[in-house]
Amino acid sequence: MTHPTATSHCILTGDRPTGPLHLGHYVGSLRQRVALQQLHPQFVLIADLQGLTDNGSRPEKIASNILEVMADYLAVSIDPLRTTICLQSALPALAELTMLYMNIVTVSRVERNPTVKHEIQQKGFARSLPTGFLVYPISQAADITAFGADLVPVGDDQLPMIEQTNEIVHKMNSLMRAPVLRHCQALLSATGRLPGIDGSAKMSKSLGNTLTLSASEQEIQRAVSAMYTDPSHLRISDPGKIEGNVVFTYLDAFHHDCEKVAEMKAHYQQGGLGDRQCKNELEDCLQTLLAPIRERRQQLSADKETLLGILKQGSEKAHEHTQKTLLAVKRGLGLPVMF
Amino acid sequence: MTHPTATSHCILTGDRPTGPLHLGHYVGSLRQRVALQQLHPQFVLIADLQGLTDNGSRPEKIASNILEVMADYLAVSIDPLRTTICLQSALPALAELTMLYMNIVTVSRVERNPTVKHEIQQKGFARSLPTGFLVYPISQAADITAFGADLVPVGDDQLPMIEQTNEIVHKMNSLMRAPVLRHCQALLSATGRLPGIDGSAKMSKSLGNTLTLSASEQEIQRAVSAMYTDPSHLRISDPGKIEGNVVFTYLDAFHHDCEKVAEMKAHYQQGGLGDRQCKNELEDCLQTLLAPIRERRQQLSADKETLLGILKQGSEKAHEHTQKTLLAVKRGLGLPVMF
Incomplete structure (x- = not known):
């Protein structure tokens, strides 16, 4: 991989290691990363420091999930030869830039x-808001700019983060003789957010409405069986609704044959296509997708040493890369660079 | 210098490089450091990052004063062979620990x-409060604990900082299998805060009521001449007041002969001792104190290379020292240590 220059794109993306990744991650980001790594230099950050911002008193939750996420990445074919996978807490430049940026953000x-x-509202913080959580947009700006990333894959709920990052870039550059930091833009996912199997908008482990990438055959079967469809679709001959029907949302997201899915939708809406048949189609499709991922994941999880080695190598590369930005910023501000 | 162990004391102190140091610093801290360096391992931090917390948009103000402060230190005989003088922005462990501590402080x-x-009130921040300024107590806790300092020379207005640091130490240690961070205590200065030459409590360059360590003979003369005494002491024969009389406060702070000062006070209170005579005594004393400091400072300032070299050497030593604490904290929290 060559280092990005001002003219080539560079991507930064990542996950907070708060638990094993699931189908929502697969559709929303992992699949995209596998495609993007063919096109651009890409850094994937395991954001353990950001994970700690609302788990400050549960460090073991974050620490224990770092290699789990690493196994997920490799299992879905994020290729460490094309994508630099690195650990946030291993990169001092990110913390140092955060410290500098905090002084120009009110x-x-x-x-x-x-x-x-x-x-803050969702997590019910109120007066117990951790300082680290309040400032995490600044820390995220440090991440993005340290890597010189100009493309940041995000959901549309994260657009304010990109806006705030560009504000920081603008202000910091204005303090230096020549601009050092790069502006960035959001790379919005073509697919919307995958709903939980119960039909609720948010897929989350705590709601029990998710399917992890390591789900067993039985778990996949049970999840598809329990999946929310159209509650008013009582007899096979009844016309059924597609909107809000999780089975069809998942077929859209995972089935390789769009035409077939379109035909099924038409048939279902007309009446005459049963939920069981649709679910069978989806289950086949998910079993086919997840079987090799599960198998690779099992092998990978058994060899923590190798996982750690790959993470170390990526972090070393990322360290070298992010230090360059830090030193350029320090020099730009006139601060002495000692070593 | 040996590294402090759990049984030996270790001192951390320092200054924000916002301008050249003055007589207030000399009395309040510099003099004490010269004495303490004979007794304990001592780190003196040039806190450029903290200086930026309320100068985020004026980095040149901070950057240009780093070597000025360095020259002040050496001129007053802080000895780099006994005291490790180091630069805050050169020590990534301080930023990294701040990031970790921010998650456990609301x-x-x-x-x-x-x-x-x-x-915040004094600086008139209100809504424009920089995030870095709000969190600087956490950053200060990172500084103190990174160095393993257990003695922190502070004024009594800074006691809440020590309290907050110990809260963080307690909480962080409780998250780790074995305690890693050391509690600290304030080392209160025996001398109170030196007033400005105009008698106001705060000595500050912007108020023009200060005497820097590099003050010329004429500046010292003018400052002592303009010094606030007892406005009701009109004739030499009148009894004069000592309280609030800056000349006597300074004689207390700088004159080597306490008995002589006590005699002068008695005479002044009784009547018969003129302000001019008291000021002459003080001026002699300040000229004698500052002449060699000014001369050394001039030589030192002319050789920025050497100043930078000493700061680099101290920062390297401090880096090694603070990294040990960072790695112990990371290990304590279960985070992987990559390099």
């Missing part, structure tokens, strides 16, 4: 960030 | 810190 500006506002 | 807790509350 508290009221981070409090106004819509994503953070929403998450 | 926003409402930092907002409640009396020192920060007072300073």
Whole structure:
């Protein structure tokens, strides 16, 4: 992989290691990364520090999931020869840039960030809001800019993060003789967010409405069986609804044959196509997708040493890369660079 | 210098490089450091990152004062062979520990810190409060604990910082199998804060009521001439007041002969001792103190290379030292240590 220059694109993406990755991650980001690694230099950050911002008192939850996420990445074919997989806490430049950026962002500006506002409400923080959680948009700006990333794959709920990053880039560059930091843009996913198997918008382990990438054959079978369809579709001959029907949402997301899915939809809406048949089709499709992932994941998980070795190698490469940005920023601000 | 162990004391102190140091620093801390370096391992931190917390948009102000402060230190005989002088921005462990500690300190807790509350008011921040300024008590806790310092020379207005640091030490240690961080205590200065030459409590360059360590003979003369005494002491024969009389406060702080000062005070209170005579005594004393400091400072300032070299050497030593704490904390939390 060559280092990105001002003219070539560079991608930064990643996950908080708070649990094993699931089908929602697969559709929303992992699949895209496997495609993107063919096109551009790509860094994937296991964001353990960000994971700690709302798990400060449960470090073991974050620590124990780092290699799990690593196994997920490799199992879905993120290729460490094409994608640099690295650990956030191993990269001091990210913390050092955060410290510098915090001085040019006001508290009221981070409090106004819509994503953070929403998450604070969602997590029920109120007065117990950890300082690290409040400032995580600044830390994310440090991540993006340290890597010189100009393309950041995000969901549309994360757009305020990109906006805030570009504000920081603009302000920091204005303080230096010549601009050092690169502006970035969101790379919005073509697929929307995958709903939980119960039909709720959010797929989450705690709601029990998810399918992890390591799900067993039986778990996949049970999940598809329990999947929310059209509750008013009582007899096979009844016309059924597609909207909000999780089976069809999943068929759209996972089935390789769009035409077949279109035909099934038409048939279902007309009446005469049963839920069981649709579910069988989906189950086949998920079993086929997940069997090799599960198998690779099992092999990978058994060899922590190798996983750690790959993460170390990626982190070393990322360290070298992010240090360059840090040193350029320090020099730009006139701070002495000692070593 | 040997590294401090759990049984030996270790001191951390320092200054924000926002301008050249003055007589207030000399009395309040520099003099004490010269004495303490004979007794304990001592680290003196040039806190450029902390200086940026309220100068985020004026990095040149901080950058240009780093070597000025360095020259001040050496000029007053802080000895780099006994005291490790180091630069905050050169030590990634300080930023990395700040990131970790921010997750266990709530926003409402930092907002409640009396020192920060007072300073926010004093600096007139209100809605424009930089995030870095709000979290600087956490960053200070990172500094103190990274060095394993158990003695921290502070003024009594800084006691809440020590309290907050110990809270963080307690919480962090509770998250690890075995305690890693050391509790600290304040080392309160025997001398109170030196007033400005105009008698106001705060000595500050912007108020023009200070005397820097590099003050010329004429500047010293003018400053002592302009010094606030007892405005009701009109004739030499009148009894004069000692309280609030800056000349006597300075004689207390700088004159080597306490008995002589006590006699002068008695004479002044009784009547018969003129302000001019007292000021002559003080001027002699300040000229004698500052002449060699000014001369050394001039030589030192002319050789930036050497100053930078000493700062680099100290920072390298401090880096090695603070990295040990960072790695112990990471291991304690179960985070992988990559390199």
